[in-house]
Amino acid sequence: MSTYHDQSENEIHFLSTLRQAVAPGSDTPRDKRAYPEIFAYEDDRQLVEKIEQRNDLDQQGLASAFMDSADPQSLSVYTVKSLDEAADIIVNIARNRMPEFSNFRHIIQHAHDDIRELRLWERFSEDSITVHTTYREDAELREKTIASFIGITVADWGIADSATLVQCTRPGMPQSTSLVPSIHIGFIRKSRILANLSEAYAMMRRDSSLNSWCFISGPSKTADIEAHMVHGAHGPKEMHICILEDSKE
Amino acid sequence: MNPSHSYSRKAEAGMANDTLQKGLKMIQGRFGKGAMDYWSTMQDPERRKRAKSRRMQTLEHLDIVLAELAENIRKRGGKVYFAATAEDAIRYTLEVARENKVQRVVKGKSMTTVEVGIDPALEKAGIEVVETDLGEYIVQLAEDEPSHIIAPCIHMDRKQIGELFADKLGIDYTENPPELTQAARTALREKLLTADMGLTGCNIACAETGHVSLVSNEGNIRMATTMPRVHVAFMGMERVAANLQEHQDLLQLLTRGAALQKISTYVSFTGGVADDDNPDGPEQFHLVIIDNGRSKILADPEFREVLACIRCGACLNICPVYGKIGGHAYSSAYSGPIGAVVTPLLKGVNKHADLCKGETLCGACKDICPVENDLPRMLSSLRYKLAYGDEKWQVKPKSRMERLGFRMWKTGITSRSLYSFCLKVARWYMKGKTGDNGMVSAMPFLGGKWTKDRDLPPIAAQTFSERWRKTHRNSRNGSTS
Numbered sequence: 001m002s003t004y005h006d007q008s009e010n011e012i013h014f015l016s017t018l019r020q021a022v023a024p025g026s027d028t029p030r031d032k033r034a035y036p037e038i039f040a041y042e043d044d045r046q047l048v049e050k051i052e053q054r055n056d057l058d059q060q061g062l063a064s065a066f067m068d069s070a071d072p073q074s075l076s077v078y079t080v081k082s083l084d085e086a087a088d089i090i091v092n093i094a095r096n097r098m099p100e101f102s103n104f105r106h107i108i109q110h111a112h113d114d115i116r117e118l119r120l121w122e123r124f125s126e127d128s129i130t131v132h133t134t135y136r137e138d139a140e141l142r143e144k145t146i147a148s149f150i151g152i153t154v155a156d157w158g159i160a161d162s163a164t165l166v167q168c169t170r171p172g173m174p175q176s177t178s179l180v181p182s183i184h185i186g187f188i189r190k191s192r193i194l195a196n197l198s199e200a201y202a203m204m205r206r207d208s209s210l211n212s213w214c215f216i217s218g219p220s221k222t223a224d225i226e227a228h229m230v231h232g233a234h235g236p237k238e239m240h241i242c243i244l245e246d247s248k249e
Numbered sequence: 250m251n252p253s254h255s256y257s258r259k260a261e262a263g264m265a266n267d268t269l270q271k272g273l274k275m276i277q278g279r280f281g282k283g284a285m286d287y288w289s290t291m292q293d294p295e296r297r298k299r300a301k302s303r304r305m306q307t308l309e310h311l312d313i314v315l316a317e318l319a320e321n322i323r324k325r326g327g328k329v330y331f332a333a334t335a336e337d338a339i340r341y342t343l344e345v346a347r348e349n350k351v352q353r354v355v356k357g358k359s360m361t362t363v364e365v366g367i368d369p370a371l372e373k374a375g376i377e378v379v380e381t382d383l384g385e386y387i388v389q390l391a392e393d394e395p396s397h398i399i400a401p402c403i404h405m406d407r408k409q410i411g412e413l414f415a416d417k418l419g420i421d422y423t424e425n426p427p428e429l430t431q432a433a434r435t436a437l438r439e440k441l442l443t444a445d446m447g448l449t450g451c452n453i454a455c456a457e458t459g460h461v462s463l464v465s466n467e468g469n470i471r472m473a474t475t476m477p478r479v480h481v482a483f484m485g486m487e488r489v490a491a492n493l494q495e496h497q498d499l500l501q502l503l504t505r506g507a508a509l510q511k512i513s514t515y516v517s518f519t520g521g522v523a524d525d526d527n528p529d530g531p532e533q534f535h536l537v538i539i540d541n542g543r544s545k546i547l548a549d550p551e552f553r554e555v556l557a558c559i560r561c562g563a564c565l566n567i568c569p570v571y572g573k574i575g576g577h578a579y580s581s582a583y584s585g586p587i588g589a590v591v592t593p594l595l596k597g598v599n600k601h602a603d604l605c606k607g608e609t610l611c612g613a614c615k616d617i618c619p620v621e622n623d624l625p626r627m628l629s630s631l632r633y634k635l636a637y638g639d640e641k642w643q644v645k646p647k648s649r650m651e652r653l654g655f656r657m658w659k660t661g662i663t664s665r666s667l668y669s670f671c672l673k674v675a676r677w678y679m680k681g682k683t684g685d686n687g688m689v690s691a692m693p694f695l696g697g698k699w700t701k702d703r704d705l706p707p708i709a710a711q712t713f714s715e716r717w718r719k720t721h722r723n724s725r726n727g728s729t730s
Contacts, residue, residue, distance in 0.1 A: 011319070014331035014540065018312040018486070021548035032313045038306065038491050039317075039457055101438070136528055145529075146442060162511045174529035175475045175517075179468060180442075197512065201497045211325060211527035212460070215516040220468035224384035224400065226407050227275055228426035233383055234434060234441065235468025235515070 044202045051199055056247055062160040062193040063243050070163035073218035074231055076240045077163070079190070086242045087118045090152065090185060093240065094129055099149035100182040100237070105129040107181075108148040111136070111172030114187055114244065115152055136172050145174075151181035151236070156213070157203060158188040158243070161196040165241065166204070168213040178216060184236040186216070189246045256578050256603035263404075263575035269396065272403030273572050281566035283509045284617055291505075300498040301620040304557040307491045308547065314456045314491050315538060321459025325521030327534040335365040335541045342367055342448070342481055343374055345535055349479050351376055351445040355437075357463065357470035358382035359450025360398065360560065361483045361539060363582035364595070367448070378448075379440045381469035383433055390417045396576035398562030398584070399507050404575060437469070447473035447531070451484035453499050453559065454536075457492040460520040461536060464503065464513045471517050480519070480531040486538050487547075487556040499559055502619035506561030542595040549641070551630055555590050557620045564614035564624065570607055579604060586614035586624045593631055598644045605631040654695070672708065679707040 012029075019026055032038065054062075063079060070077045080086040099105055105127070109115045111134050120131045132144040145151070154173065155165035165186045169175050178184050194200050197215075204213065220235030231237050263269055288297070307314050319329040332338035346354070354376055356362065368378045380389040384401035388394065391413055395401030402410070411424040420432050449470055451461040461482050463470045474480045490496040504510040523530035546552045565571045565585030576584035581592040581601070589604035605628045614624045635647040646652060661667050682689045688704035691697070699705055711719075 010333075011329075011331045014333055014538075015312045015316055017333070017540070017544045018315070018547065021544050022309050022311060024548075029316070030310070030313050032317060035310055035313060038310045038313060041492060041494050044494075101435075134528070136525065142529065164512060169527045169530070171525045171528065175471070175527070176529045179471050179475065197497060197501065201493050205493045209458075210518075211521045211524060212517065212519045212530060214471065214518070215512060216514070217512050218514050220466070221514055222383045222430060222467050224382070224387070224402060225410055225426040225429055226272075227279075227400075228407075230427045230430040232434060233430060233467035233469065234381065234437060234472050 041205075044198075044205070047199060047202045048206070051194060051203070059190050059193060062195060063190050065160035065195075066158055066163055066193055066241075066243065069161060070218075070241065073163050074221075074239075075163055075218050076238075077243060078240070079243045079245060081245050083114070083117050083244070086187070086244065087120060087123055089240070089242060090118065090120065090150075091123050093183065093185065094124070094150055095127065097149065097183060097238075101149070102147060104147065106132060106144065106148040107150045107152065108132045108134060108145050108177055109152040110134055110154050110177055112154040112187075114154050114189075120152075134172055134174055134177055141174070142176070145176045145180050148181045150183045150185060151177040151179070152185045152187070153178045154187045155216075156192065156207075157200055158193040158241075159195075159197060159200050159215070160193055162217050163241075164197075164200070164215050164217040166200055166213060167216055168207070168210050175212065175214065178214075179235050182232070182236055183238045183240070184216075184219070185240045185242065187242050187244060189244045191246050193243070255580055256607065259578035259580070260574035260607070263578055264573055266404060266575070268406045268409070269404040269575045270573075271406075272400070273575060276397065276400060276403060277566050277572045280507075280509060281563070281617065284506055284563050284566065287505055287509065288617070288619075296498055297502065297619055297621055300495070300502055301557060301622075303491070303495045303498065304620055305554070307489065307495065308487060308553060308556055310491075311486065311489075311547065314489055315486065317491075318454055318456035318459060318489055319536075319538075321456065322520050322534075322536055325459060326524070327459075327521050327536060329536045329538065332537050332539045332541070335539070338365050338483065338537050338539050338541070339367055339370045341535075341537060343370060345479065345481060345533070346371065346374065346376055346446060349445060349533065351479065353377045353379065353440065353444045354446045354448050355441050355444040355469075355473045355477065356380050356382075356385070357447070357449035357465065357473045358385050358401070359448070359483055360582040361450050361485050362448060363395075364485075365483065365539065365541065367483070379437070379444070381437050381441060381467075381473055382465075383430065383467060383469075386433055386437065387413065390414075394577060395582075396584070397565060398560060398576075404577070441469070441472040442476055444473070444477045446479040446481060447475075447477040448481050448483070449473055451482050451488050451536075452503065453496055454484060454489040454520075455491075455493055455496045455518070456489055458518070458520075460518040462496065462500070462516060462518045464500070464516050466508075466514040468515060471515050474517065474519050474531070475529055478531060479533045479535070481535045481537060483537050483539060486540050486543050488560075503559050503561050506559070506563035506617075506619040546594050552590070552594060552627055554622055555587075555594070555624075555627060557622055558587055558591070558618075559620060560587075561619055563617045563619060567613045567617045568608070569611060569613070570609055574607075578607075586628070587622075590624055590627045590631065594642075598631060598634055598639075598642050599647065602635050602647050605635070650695075672712065676708045676710075683707045 067077045156168045157166035219231045219239040220233045222233035380386045387402045396404045407424040415422040452464045454461045571585040579588045593601040610625045634644040638646045692700045
């Protein structure tokens with residue numbers, strides 16, 4: 001059997017070395033329950049209550065702040081009152097951009113109710129644009145994602161202070177949709193916009209069993225050549241965010 | 250090459266490199282000053298102290314915190330390997346590569362992988378290794394070394410990069426940064442989408458949730474952790490926060506300290522394999538937790554603090570020495586003031602003696618450090634060990650000649666008559682050596698090291714004390730001249 005399937009002895013020795021380094025003389029593994037301060041939190045319940053008690057007017061203010069923060073990050077943000085309005089924006093982007101890596105126009109979208117209701121396949125029935133959905137059963141999902149020049153996602157949270165989307169992976173909502181296509185269009189409901197990173201961390205703490213998530217704040221960029229800012233290093237060159245107006249009640 | 254010769258020679262080369270000097274001036278003027286301004290006006294002025302205090306608490310319980318991290322990652326199907334040495338980490342990674350028939354590895358920028366030396370080991374095993382951070386990719390194509398923690402190719406200008414890309418990527422010469430970036434984007438996309446393994450570092454892991462978090466602006470790290478079948482993350486054993494609250498403080502200090510950003514473009518949290526909740530995650534995830542000399546640092550209260558470092562590179566952006574000589578002189582993955590402390594401790598204090606002696610102890614690195622690490626204190630401690638030797642760190646006193654010299658100086662300066670005699674001899678000797686510019690340009694023996702790079706003013710015809718004695722005697726007699 002290979003060594004990487006049998007690590008217990010190695011691990012015990014490693015951790016024992018550390019224990020001897022910080023607590024010389026302790027011969028047995030230290031139990032975390034004896035040191036509650038290590039994982040202790042400052043109470044953030046007030047923060048969470050504040051988030052839960054926000055009304056529509058508060059959320060409107062956060063949406064405006066989100067748009068203000070987006071400007072320096074080369075992000076385009078739109079507030080839309082209906083999914084029809086959002087679909088118009090996507091159609092406009094798709095018709096006016098050329099695919100970067102192929103001659104065919106493919107779009108990949110998250111398998112999420114908000115996006116499904118855009119009914120993009122109907123909008124593109126007259127165009128040579130194919131719309132794919134990230135159904136978990138689709139064995140060709142990877143190929144379709146790589147072939148797509150636009151990826152449309154739904155984020156769990158938005159952060160107004162830094163114009164950030166908190167993109168969690170979930171069934172039918174893979175990571176690559178917001179990453180591999182040249183253009184990323186993210187959806188966020190107005191009621192899901194938080195004020196700052198502290199609030200986002202407080203909410204993620206309550207959902208921390210998630211397999212993976214990502215804070216996304218704008219298109220991919222690099223300044224490695226003489227500090228000259230260029231958008232589109234490896235991820236999307238363009239990023240658009242649609243804030244969908246909804247009500248907290 | 251003897252590291253001592255290497256340091257001087259590489260420092261001289263750095264100072265003579267106009268492109269590097271321009272890059273260093275830009276990065277220090279912008280990021281160094283910017284970080285200092287931000288610390289002085291930040292809304293949460295206690296964040297640095299709070300982060301440091303939590304960091305030290307985590308380090309003091311590192312055995313418990315790492316056990317928690319490993320348990321939570323395994324719950325999600327990831328594998329965790331504890332590597333006591335660089336050789337262990339290499340052996341394990343090669344085995345993972347072999348079992349998964351890996352032919353191509355794409356890397357996210359990681360200093361720990363450089364410290365361990367995994368690239369040559371993979372290449373020796375016939376595996377292609379491709380750096381995907383643009384700066385690292387440029388450095389790799391040029392068969393060069395990175396010169397800054399977050400800006401690896403500041404020693405190269407757009408013309409050099411244009412020529413490099415024309416030669417290595419076969420494109421028409423251009424020195425336009427967007428065109429150069431597009432060329433790299435196209436070349437690397439193919440590599441990223443066809444690689445079998447992604448190999449990254451780990452900025453800050455979170456023990457409580459069982460995630461490693463990775464920070465990037467380019468998106469290459471997200472690609473390297475999402476598209477290949479296997480993801481291997483190398484983590485220096487100290488790069489862990491106990492919970493998300495500690496993680497948040499460290500993340501915000503990291504992005505501000507590194508590049509004045511409120512938050513990087515991408516901060517990804519990963520730590521498991523593909524499942525319903527992570528449809529396109531890797532088939533295998535391996536976290537390699539690396540000691541490689543760190544436990545010895547942890548065991549020494551004098552140096553434990555240096556493990557609180559979050560590798561933002563801010564100390565490089567303000568250090569007057571780094572600002573002149575650049576990163577190559579440090580002969581290590583870790584350059585600047587942090588490198589001058591960490592490299593000797595990890596690789597041998599005597600072997601890298603020049604690093605701590607090359608710094609000025611001006612204190613700027615302590616002022617700018619997001620976690621307020623007292624690097625000047627640790628640099629002084631290393632110098633002390635070099636002067637007097639240290640059994641625990643196996644340090645031999647650096648120079649017996651230097652010790653002899655200082656003993657002779659002590660004898661001379663504590664005897665007025667001997668000191669005056671030596672002064673007269675030196676004045677007489679230097680008079681014969683003084684050139685037309687009134688300076689001494691060449692001295693024998695150890696003095697030659699001084700005059701190699703600069704002139705020495707001769708000893709004055711009358712020293713201050715000689716003039717004072719004369720003036721004092723006259724004033725006693727009731728006259729001032």
